[in-house]
Amino acid sequence: MATLEIRDLHVAVEDKEILRGVNLTVQSGKTHAIMGPNGSGKSTLAYAIAGHPKYTITGGQVLLDGVDLLELSVDERARAGLFLAMQYPVEVPGVSVSNFLRSAVTAVRGEAPKLREFAKDLKNGMDALSIDGAFAQRNLNEGFSGGEKKRHEILQMELLKPKIAVLDETDSGLDVDALRVVSEGINRFRASGDTGVLLITHYTRILRYVKPDFVHVFAGGRIVEEGGPELAEKLEAEGYEQYTKASL
């Protein structure tokens, strides 16, 4: 049973305050959707939790099972059980997918996986996400299509088995088929055990495939409304306009 607790989180980028007091608790077994208009600070929340150097924490805490993640380096946070599926995964020339994945799995598990087991896990994971086998030998994210990048993020999540996964607009730029494959991956991951998901999205479309337990509306750098899945339907019908006006 894992708990991610975000308490009164304030974050700035180059002296500009983006997050203004975010409070949110995610428990394993639950999926929270964070929805909001562009520029509301959703991605900032994701990257700040993960520890991207561009974001300065100006106040608050982020606790994973009582440990303050903000005190840890980026890699320590990942090894503590946090995962961030990125909206725009970077291309890293000369680093192969298989080499990268093996290094990551070794780091997170604290020991190198047995080669045969790792190869099997990798193959199963790739098959489940309809990723071509040749992909493992390609350079990390280099020349990947948008859909391939997102599927590769989900593959990493399934291999690393985090306690809490933050998915930053994993649905953006996907066609319906790719969205279905990615959603199935997320659902497999959710069903696999004790794990919590923070699903950040602009659109309600993915919520038809990945059913959230809670929906939070983000605007102006904080959560402005919370509810169950029915809140997503309301957003679908009414859009974000009322919130963007309210936050001004």
Place this chain on the structure above:
Amino acid sequence: MGLNEKPLSTLHEKASYDLGDFEVPTGREEQWRFTPLSRLKGLHNGKAEAAGHVRVDVEAAPEVTVETVGRDDARVGKSFVPSDRVSAQAWTSFEKATVITVPREAVTSEPTVLTLTGSGDGAAYGHIVVKVEPLAEAVLVLDHKGSAVYADNIEFVVGEGASLKVVSVQDWDDDAVHVSHHHAQLAKDATFRSFVVTLGGDLVRLSPNVSYTAPGGDADMSGVYFVDAGQHLEHRLLVDHSQPNCKSNVDYRGALQGEDAHAVWIGDVIIRVEAEGTDTYELNRNLILTDGARADSVPNLEILTGEVAGAGHASASGRLDDEHIFYLQARGIPYDEARRLVIRGFLGQLVEKIEVAEIRERVLGALEAELAR
């Protein structure tokens, strides 16, 4: 005939076998301005005492003949004329040359490995001729190690339709000084592949040159270097396209770390009036890992004909990309290892081009050792 018939670049115009034709460089010359002359230990001004020794051991492929010859051998010095003072000094001062011949149509069954081991105080001079006769194919490894103050000229004479692949590793001891000229001369439809790896030595200045005697020649020159604190590693490439329909490709990449780590890369390509249909590209990239390191990168492309198939160059020097490191760290990989992965990726892409598995592994191993420092 217009004014632009001759290349403006005059760096390579002066050529002579006579040492006296070259002034002692002062460091203000374009050719010498990046090189710390005081660290050449007299190779440039005639003051180096020839008391050192560089032993040449050859493990030859069975198809290849190896000879040690005197200065008067007719095959020595045919493919080039020295174009700077140290090259002329080496030409003037060497005593014995190593001549390697790959007979016509022979395809060597294994690489020929020349190990050059330096010892003793004082300078040494060398000369090597590699003659690949028409339609022959060979792989050659030059492995430099030990301690030396060494200047040499190496001639790669690649015959019609022949192919030569050379890997030259400069992994000298920390105090070594090495000034070397590689002269590749390509006959009709000849193929030349050069891979340079420079890791060790106080000062290494390596000048790979390519010239063509007939159309259809194809030269590909790659290099990786890893510069540590205090080292000066300089690579000066010159491709002189004087024949139509030849190709050249240059890709050199280096990583630098530590105080006064200095890399210099000069990439000169001349496409002469008569060299129509030339296809050339040159690239240099530097990854600067710490403060205090410096990379000078100067591509020069001089095109004297309008009829080229392709001509381009690029140079980029930068630091490690924070986003790369963040991505790897976000997957649990510790900073130091993330950094190693990115650097190894940056240089490794080139190393993967080395076709001889044993050499490729050795180069990767040497890079790993550098990264672990």
